[in-house]
Amino acid sequence: MTTPAEIFLLGVLSTLAIVAGAFFLKFWRKTRDGLFLAFAASFLIRGLNDIIRASMARPNEASPFSYLVGLGASLLIVIAIVRKNLNRG
Numbered sequence: 226m227t228t229p230a231e232i233f234l235l236g237v238l239s240t241l242a243i244v245a246g247a248f249f250l251k252f253w254r255k256t257r258d259g260l261f262l263a264f265a266a267s268f269l270i271r272g273l274n275d276i277i278r279a280s281m282a283r284p285n286e287a288s289p290f291s292y293l294v295g296l297g298a299s300l301l302i303v304i305a306i307v308r309k310n311l312n313r314g
Contacts, residue, residue: 227284235279242272263305267298274298 246268253261274294278284285291 227282231284232279235275235284239272239275239279242268242275246272258309260305260309263301267301270294270298270301 246265249261249265249268252258253265271294274291278286278291
């Protein structure tokens with residue numbers, strides 16, 4: 226059973242991730258740099274994942290679905306960094 230404190234903390238984490246995503250999206254709109262877009266997408270995906278987990282009866286960060294979503298969000302950032310560095314050279 227999920228305690229109200231756990232749901233509250235998941236709500237805080239999802240809110241902060243979505244705010245960070247909006248922050249990076251603002252900078253992407255100004256610069257059109259793909260790295261900012263990757264960070265924005267990653268944080269928005271993580272925030273939505275936390276919202277979905279908070280709505281589950283038993284939220285579990287170690288579930289395969291949650292792990293794969295986090296891995297995919299992290300890979301977005303890694304791919305954007307690699308692309309940016311390859312374009313410089």
